[in-house]
């Protein structure tokens with residue numbers, strides 16, 4: 116538990132230092148058996164301490180200790196649909212949030228064209244959960260519908276939510292999503308090439 120808490124705090128500080136966690140908006144968690152350890156409500160990731168972390172039951176959503184981020188239903192939704200996931204990162208990072216404000220395509224995929232192999236290999240298709248109020252059951256339900264087929268999601272007009280096997284893997288994916296969003300926006304108004312369609316199927320990760 117102490118080790119998990121320390122890893123979570125280290126990841127929180129890293130994301131804050133990278134400028135990916137404005138204000139007190141973002142939150143992250145790790146799963147330990149049937150519990151999740153989560154960053155607290157209203158706390159900047161730059162200042163969070165292990166003693167501030169909250170514990171929530173994965174089985175029934177009961178808050179066991181502390182005051183978790185009000186967005187904890189998002190985390191529960193990801194863990195319920197992704198049994199291998201042991202960490203979830205939810206960010207309001209600027210570039211991914213900007214992409215979340217663009218309309219998705221007709222398949223509900225984010226406006227993140229296949230510009231580079233790593234964008235496709237690491238992130239796959241990135242679905243966009245419909246807009247609902249932060250912390251609401253409706254938002255969590257939208258995520259739960261998509262999470263079984265995607266470890267990396269955007270929340271419309273809100274930000275990103277990413278799961279991974281371990282906090283480092285989830286942080287890496289969140290950073291790769293932010294970079295893909297940044298590259299996409301850097302090319303706005305240009306006419307970038309995308310990868311050939313026959314290359315894409317081989318690059319996509321398993322769901």
Ligand SMILES: [Zn+2]
Pocket residue numbers: 140186205206207249273274
């Ligand atoms: Zn949020």
